[in-house]
Amino acid sequence: MSDSRKSFAVGTLAGVNPPLSAARFVVRMARLGKLDSVLAPDHLISVFPRAIWDTDFTPQAKVVRSPDEQFDYAPLLAHLAAGAGKVQLGVGVTDPHRRHPVLLAQTFLTLAHMTKVPPILGIGSGERENLDPYGFSWNRPVERLEEALQVLRAALTATESIEFSGRHYKIDSAPMDLAAPAGRMPQIWIGAHGPRMLELTGRYADGWYPWEALSPDEYQRRLKVVHTAARAAGRDPEAIVPAQMISMLTARTPSGIRRLLRAPAVRYLGLLAPDAVWARHGAKHPFGEGFRGLIELMPHQLTKAEVQAAIAEVPDEVLHDWLVIGTPREVLARIRALADAGLRHAVVFPTAALVSNADAAFGYGVVLWLAARLRRQST
Numbered sequence: 576m577s578d579s580r581k582s583f584a585v586g587t588l589a590g591v592n593p594p595l596s597a598a599r600f601v602v603r604m605a606r607l608g609k610l611d612s613v614l615a616p617d618h619l620i621s622v623f624p625r626a627i628w629d630t631d632f633t634p635q636a637k638v639v640r641s642p643d644e645q646f647d648y649a650p651l652l653a654h655l656a657a658g659a660g661k662v663q664l665g666v667g668v669t670d671p672h673r674r675h676p677v678l679l680a681q682t683f684l685t686l687a688h689m690t691k692v693p694p695i696l697g698i699g700s701g702e703r704e705n706l707d708p709y710g711f712s713w714n715r716p717v718e719r720l721e722e723a724l725q726v727l728r729a730a731l732t733a734t735e736s737i738e739f740s741g742r743h744y745k746i747d748s749a750p751m752d753l754a755a756p757a758g759r760m761p762q763i764w765i766g767a768h769g770p771r772m773l774e775l776t777g778r779y780a781d782g783w784y785p786w787e788a789l790s791p792d793e794y795q796r797r798l799k800v801v802h803t804a805a806r807a808a809g810r811d812p813e814a815i816v817p818a819q820m821i822s823m824l825t826a827r828t829p830s831g832i833r834r835l836l837r838a839p840a841v842r843y844l845g846l847l848a849p850d851a852v853w854a855r856h857g858a859k860h861p862f863g864e865g866f867r868g869l870i871e872l873m874p875h876q877l878t879k880a881e882v883q884a885a886i887a888e889v890p891d892e893v894l895h896d897w898l899v900i901g902t903p904r905e906v907l908a909r910i911r912a913l914a915d916a917g918l919r920h921a922v923v924f925p926t927a928a929l930v931s932n933a934d935a936a937f938g939y940g941v942v943l944w945l946a947a948r949l950r951r952q953s954t
Contacts, residue, residue, distance in 0.1 A: 582919070582950070583914060583918075583919055583921075583950060584611035584612065584816075584919065584950075585610055585611055585920075585923060585945055585946035585950070586610055586611050586612025586613055586662075586663070586922045586923070587605060587612075587613060587614075587924060587942050588613070588615070588667070588922065588924045589601045589602060589613050589614070589615045589651075591616055591617075591618065591645050591646040591648060591651060592639045592642070592644050592645065593640075594638070595646075595651075595654070597638075598615070598651060598655060599658065601613055602655045602658055602664075604939060605659075605662045606658065606661075608946065609943075609947075609950075610662060610942070610946055611662065611663060611920070612663040612695065612922060613662055613663070614664075614666065614667030614697065614922055615664075615665070615666055615667070616666075617648045617666050617667075617668065617669040618702075618704070619645060619704075619705045619708075619709065620643050620645070620705060620874065620875050621643050621645065621874065622642075622704075622869060622872065624642070624874040624877045624879075624882050625642055625643055625874070625875055626879040626881075626882060627839075627877075627883070631839070633838075633929045633930070634931055634932065635928075643875065648669070649666075649682050649686075652664045652665070652666070652686055652694070653686060653689055656689035656690045657689070659690060659691070661692050663692050663693065664690055664694050665694050665695025665696065665697055667764070667766070667820065667922065668697035668698050668699040668765075668766040669699075670700065671701075672719065673711055676726040676730065677726060677737075677746070677749070677751065679696060679698070679723075679727060680726075680731050680751065680761075681730070681753060683731075683761035684731065684753045684755050684761065687756060688755075688756060692759065695761070695762050696761045696762065696763050696764065697764040698723070698727075698765060698766070699720070699765065699766035699767070699772075700716040700717050700719075700720045701713055702869060702870050702871075703870065703872070703873060704873055704874060707873070708873075708875070717771050717772060717775070718742065719743045720772075721775055722741040722742065722744050723744070724763065724765075724778075724779040724780075725739065725741070726739055726746065728779060730751045731755070732760075733750075733751040736750050736751075737749045737751055762781035762816070763779065763780050764780060764782035764783065764816070764818060765779070765780040765783060765784065766785065766786055767780075767784075767785060768785055770800065773797055773801050774801075774804040775804075776801045776804070776815070777800070777802065777803065777804025777805035777806075777815070778804050778805070778807075778810070780815060781816060782815060782816035782817075782920070783797075783798065783815060783816070783817050784819070784922070785818075786820040786869075787849075787868075788821075788822070788848075788899070789819070789913075791912045791913050791915065792916070794819070794917065795916035795917055798916070798917045801815060816919055816920050817917045817919050818918070818920035818921070819913060819918050819920070819921055820922045821910065821921050821923045821924070822924055822926050823898070823899045823900075823906055823923050823924065823925050823926060823941070823942075824894075824901075824925075824927055825901060825902060825903055825905075825906050825927065825937075826902065826927070826937070827903075827937070829902070832900060832901070832902070835927050835930055835934065836894060836900075838930045839883075839886055840929035840930065841929060842886045842889045842894065843886050844894065844897065844898060844926060845889035845893040845897055846860075846862065846872075846886070847868050848860075848868050848893055848896070849867045849870075850862075850866045850868075852868075852893060852896055853890075853893055856893055856896065858892075858893065898926060903944060903945070906945065907945055907949070910923075910945065910949060911949070911952065914949070921949070923942045923945060925938025925942060926938070
C-alpha cells in the first residue's frame, strides 16, 4: 500500500475479459512479485473495436471471443480478494452515472471486509462509450461527480443517517451503518486531468490517478493544482497519493521495440490520444479536429476499414508521446523522472501483451523488475 510521504508503489492492471483465470494469474503474480496494487477497468464496451478483433490484430483474439465481453469489476474484485494478500485491489476507474454513489460506497465497504488492505475506489467523470449507447445520462458530468464525491464521503464515514440535497442526488435521513474494518477504509482515487477535476481531487480524494501520459514538468504542474486545492479545503496535500497509469511498451533491444511498434494493436493505441497530442507533432487526428480521445471514442461503431485507415495514419511520434516506450532501463529512467516530479504510485500495463504471449511474459517480468528497483530507490 502506498504512503505518499515515504514509499514508492508499483501496481498493474487485471484484465476484465474471460477467462477468469487470467485475472487470477495477474493477482497471483502481483502477490508473489510483491507488487502493491492491481486495478481493474470498468467498461461495458472495450476500447478496442469489435470490427477489427481477430488474430491479425492481436493473438488475444484466440482466447477472448469479443473485446466487448467485459466482467463487472465489483464481483471480479470480490472473487480476487481471497488470493490478493496485501496487494491493494481496486477499480481504475468507474463513474457516478451507472452506479449511485451510495451503492459504490456499499460495494467498497463490503470489499474492505474481504481484503487485507484498503481497496481503491477509482472514479472519474465518465466515458461516452459506457454511457450513450445504454441511455445513461451524461449531462453536467463534473458537477455530478462533485456531488457523488460528497455523498461517497458521507456514506463511507457515516455515524448517523445521511442527509443530502443537490441537483443530481437527494438523500433523506437514510441510514448507512456498514463500516470498514479498522485500517481498511476504501481510498477514493480520482482520474483527473483538467483544472476542475484536479481541484476536486484536492478537495475530496485520497489519490490522484491520471491515465493520460504526462511529462514530468506537466505532472508536477498538475500535482501542484491538486495540492493547492487540498490546502484551500483544509486538507493535508501530502496525504493524497500521486499515482499514474503508465502504458509501457518495452523490449530488450531497440530493434525489438521497432518490431512492437509495427504491430497493429500497438499502433491503434495512438488513436486513443486526443487531437491535442497529435497536433503537438504536426498531425491531424483521423477522428477529427478537437477529438478528445478515449473519453469520446465509440469503438463499437467503427468499421474494420475505418479502423485500418486510421491506424495507417498514426505517427511514431504520437506513440512515443502517448506511451512510455524504451528498453527496461529507459522505462525505469522515465518513471524515475516522474517520481522526481512527485509520482508515488505507478500502475504499469505492459502493452506488448497485445502482440504475443512471449512479449506479454517479458512485459510483466519488467513490471516486477521495475517494482524492485523503484522500491529500493525509495527506501
